[in-house]
Amino acid sequence: MTLHRKLSIAVLALVVAGGTGFTSGAGLSWQLTDTGSTARFRGLAPVSAKVAWAAGSAGTVLRTVDGGRTWASVGPPEAAELQFRDIEAFDARHAVALTIGNGPESRVYSTSDGGASWTETFRNDDPAAFYDCLTFSDRRHGLALSDPVGGKFRILATRDGGRTWQTRPTSGMPDALPGEFAFAASGTCLVSSGRHAWFATGGDATARVFASKDGGWTWSVSDSPVPSGPSAGIYSLAFRGPGQGVAVGGDYAAETSAPDGAAVTRDGGRRWTVSRTAPGEYRSGVAWWGGRTALAVGPTGSDVSWDGGVTWRRFDTGSFDAVACTADGACWASGRDGRIARLRR
Template sequence: MTLRGTLSRTAAACLGAVALAAGLGLATGPAHAGPGTDARWHLPGWEPKDTGSDARLRGLSAVSRHVAWTSGSGGTVLRTTDGGRSWRDVSPPGTGALEFRDIEALGRRSAVVLSIGPGEDSRIYRTDDAGATWTETFRNDHPDAFYDCVTFFAGGRHGLALSDPVDGRFRILSTSDGGRSWQVLPDDGMPPAQPGDAAFAASGQCLVSAGRSDAWFATGGGATARVLHSADRGRTWTAAESGIPAGDPARGVFALAFRDARHGLAVGGDYRPGSPSPDAAARTADGGATWTGARTPPPAYRSGVTWLPHSRSVALAVGPTGSDVTFDAGRSWHGFDSGSYDTVDCSADLGCWAAGERGRVARLE
């Protein structure tokens, strides 16, 4: 691609971010509002897309405004290439008993999907032909392991998968060939787990990465809800308290999002319907070493969170009782939709998608 083409694509993406931020109600100054601009912006709503599925879709990977993958219960994997107008069932054969809680697109036609559960229920599959065929690349053989999430670093060759604690420490699986093979990493660089510690396989966002070497995972269930950070692709980890309430198997940090190696968001709470979830959001500006609670957190449990691309301050959070947006990098959150969604993801061209129960998928318009 020529330099002019690269600059044009970058400029278009940045202008698109400004426009979407304006639509979200962010634009307030001359940098965002030109002559004749109507300043009476409205908060967005999700535009539902009929998937034809009744699966609960907790895995989601946005490739673009047109292409997205989602996965969930009953071994379900769905893919769209036309902005959600139609969906193709590309589920791996013979997996109807599995729960695909995380999916990561590695290109327009390549993806890795993770199923959760004890023992052999935890598996990883990869496709390179848009889901026409799948290869099982990992099947857990440890009875105490329970894998929850998978992530890939920039470039798509290196990735990690996270299991709940085995012998008192969280277990990390690693790949260096795009998910075609996996190895369990030594646990000597992993801090001990707290009693009751676990990760939540609620949205495919309990383990996330930024750049080529930084990764984070979130915990709950123990005395404190922690976020653990690795700067060396999962070999060594440091733990920090998030400030989000825990101390119960249903409470903790459920999802993380990092826009770079330093700036991150955490959301969670208590997933039981009707249970209060105070202080259920936090932010960091030092790579997860310290966390600060949101001044105005979401009003209830949230299971998914993502940054708006090309923005330093706008992000979205979703949960079974509604969606929220922040305009100030997680200091305060504002509700904009009451629909039920479990996970959310945005692509570089501002294709923001959400997915959840009963086959619900929507795109932000």
């Protein structure tokens, strides 16, 4: 997988340039915050209604502790030429962030003082590896996903909160399809819940979901009904416990048309069913918002599902790449041109 191909995600057609726009009567809208940045934030890690982190282009990491009224730029200076695509935060002081790229451009940084200082805890030394996203099941246990190396996806693991990382053996990983890869679009191509983890793919004729029940040591894989191709497939996953999951995607090269671009599972990813009414356009991020409610975002708008991903309804026309919700019910979205917003209803 070439860096050019991966970074093409960062140059999506700029169809939607404005703010937010309420369109459906669903009672929801995004309230933009003033970040003072022009970076594109594909990495998003809200902790609560007050605390949130975002990571993006040009090595930019922002943090707020007052609900988005003010943002501080806290990224590691040595990463200024790199592209952050994922960040996982545990509180206002502790976070782990991933940069993407071939070889040494894929790195992991960790902070324990709110971004005042960062430690580089992993630098990829394999020119064939390209890391896409991170997930943490708790404050100590985390995984990172690389595109296939030697015909198999590669898993990196930590047991100490991201301070050290080990490459997992690939003996428990099914073979990748020719041309199959994951999308570094919103930091949610890899997700976890307890000992369970999942990652989604595209690039070949079939978009697939890989699942692990043992913390990422062994994996099974299932086909999905989401269309796949050179720039199409599943871009984002969200699971509510080990059973109920939602997948969204499409084709970033044809972002206004994504038939069958969303699917649901109730058995942990073994079987997937196309949503009865999908968003209909490319979506790069999805998140659960308590109960059976889910949110999906993309460059052409945002959608809500009140029934666990079976049906979707547009509620906003602004451009976002990532969405995440917190335990206290706060939902955040982030994207290009420094856009970070809070959900209002």
